[in-house]
Amino acid sequence: MPFHVMLIPTLGCPSNCNYCWSSEENSPVMRIETIKAVVEWIRNFRDDSVTFTFHGGEPLLAGAEFYRQALPLLSEGLKDRKIAFAIQTNLWKMTPEIAKIFAEYKIPIGSSLDGPEELNDFQRGKGYYKKTMRGYEIAKAHGLNVRFITTFTSHSINHKEEIFNFNLEQGRTLKLHACLPSLRGDEPEKWALDPVKYGELLVYLLDKYLENRGRIEVMNIDHLCKNVFTGRGTVCTFVDCMGDTFAVGPDGAIYPCYRFVGMPEYVMGNVYESPSLETLAKSWAWKLMHAYKAFVDQECKSCAHINYCRGGCPYNAITANEGKIKGLDPHCVAYKRIYDEITERFNKELFGGAGMGIPGFAGKGERAEQAQKNPKSGIMSLMLKRI
Numbered sequence: 001m002p003f004h005v006m007l008i009p010t011l012g013c014p015s016n017c018n019y020c021w022s023s024e025e026n027s028p029v030m031r032i033e034t035i036k037a038v039v040e041w042i043r044n045f046r047d048d049s050v051t052f053t054f055h056g057g058e059p060l061l062a063g064a065e066f067y068r069q070a071l072p073l074l075s076e077g078l079k080d081r082k083i084a085f086a087i088q089t090n091l092w093k094m095t096p097e098i099a100k101i102f103a104e105y106k107i108p109i110g111s112s113l114d115g116p117e118e119l120n121d122f123q124r125g126k127g128y129y130k131k132t133m134r135g136y137e138i139a140k141a142h143g144l145n146v147r148f149i150t151t152f153t154s155h156s157i158n159h160k161e162e163i164f165n166f167n168l169e170q171g172r173t174l175k176l177h178a179c180l181p182s183l184r185g186d187e188p189e190k191w192a193l194d195p196v197k198y199g200e201l202l203v204y205l206l207d208k209y210l211e212n213r214g215r216i217e218v219m220n221i222d223h224l225c226k227n228v229f230t231g232r233g234t235v236c237t238f239v240d241c242m243g244d245t246f247a248v249g250p251d252g253a254i255y256p257c258y259r260f261v262g263m264p265e266y267v268m269g270n271v272y273e274s275p276s277l278e279t280l281a282k283s284w285a286w287k288l289m290h291a292y293k294a295f296v297d298q299e300c301k302s303c304a305h306i307n308y309c310r311g312g313c314p315y316n317a318i319t320a321n322e323g324k325i326k327g328l329d330p331h332c333v334a335y336k337r338i339y340d341e342i343t344e345r346f347n348k349e350l351f352g353g354a355g356m357g358i359p360g361f362a363g364k365g366e367r368a369e370q371a372q373k374n375p376k377s378g379i380m381s382l383m384l385k386r387i
């Protein structure tokens with residue numbers, strides 16, 4: 001059973017995106033001793049393979065020296081198992097020195113751009129786009145694989161076509177994220193994407209994806225289709241993440257996920273104490289996360305999508321319900337909308353025009369003509385794509 005540990009070297013960030021909820025001014029930077037403690041903790045904790053994602057705040061603020069020491073400490077210290085690395089960064093602080101270190105460990109990079117420069121900078125702050133592109137060029141020059149996440153907000157949803165075309169023209173894979181209510185600032189809902197609109201956006205992107213088959217990848221749609229086809233979730237939102245995902249904050253505190261880092265009530269333990277699974281399981285946060293699992297079993301039991309949705313993200317559910325387990329992830333509406341759409345189209349293709357969307361079957365005669373006339377067809381090819 002692989003598991004995931006998010007390492008948060010700092011909650012500080014040089015950017016100041018309008019809707020950000022995960023950065024904190026004057027946050028300390030993780031010491032290298034904390035990485036040594038992480039290695040010790042994991043050695044005693046579990047012997048499964050592990051993926052480490054450096055996240056923030058802005059993880060590059062930790063600097064080249066931190067990664068030069070941390071990466072070999074983690075990979076050498078845990079060489080008895082398979083380990084992988086990833087990083088989520090705005091790339092502003094990328095330097096040739098850091099890029100070289102990351103290239104050595106073939107670290108895939110996730111970054112963020114919300115669309116063309118003007119739109120992006122309206123949401124993320126003036127100058128953001130250029131600073132990210134500067135870092136992107138350095139990363140690219142060192143052979144690093146960079147993918148961008150697009151955050152859709154209450155504002156940018158009105159520019160969805162422009163954003164889709166921007167990614168299409170740039171030849172970029174589109175991966176999206178729905179803006180959540182912020183825990184900072186006076187207007188937490190201002191930028192948040194309404195769940196109904198989020199559902200409509202996903203259906204829109206499914207159509208655009210099918211219309212532009214072979215010219216772009218929309219990662220979320222691929223995952224959603226795969227979930228329906230295999231009957232189980234393939235990203236954290238759609239599996240029971242509790243117990244298989246952890247985050248370690250700058251001071252070594254262990255949380256259920258990076259989204260909780262910096263909130264003392266969600267601390268489950270500290271790597272310096274090398275807690276066992278049993279010890280973590282005694283914490284309030286662990287119990288809360290597992291209470292969500294039980295809540296979903298009950299609340300979603302009559303939903304056709306429960307096996308590959310699992311109630312969505314517990315963090316979303318917890319923050320939307322004043323820290324309590326008394327409601328589902330508010331994006332349930334969106335999940336239902338897109339899962340219903342995929343299932344319906346799948347059934348139509350399967351029983352209405354067998355094989356229409358299967359690669360190799362759609363290329364000839366009447367079926368190919370049908371597929372061309374009906375750009376909404378082809379859901380099966382998306383479902384099979386990542387199998």
Ligand code: SF4
Pocket residue numbers: 236237238241242245256257258259312313314315316
């Ligand atoms: S709490 Fe949400 S974001 Fe965090 S691991 Fe779970 S599903 Fe993913």
Ligand code: SF4
Pocket residue numbers: 299300303304305306307309310311312328329332333335336
């Ligand atoms: S779509 Fe909604 S009701 Fe269905 S499993 Fe997901 S969260 Fe539960």
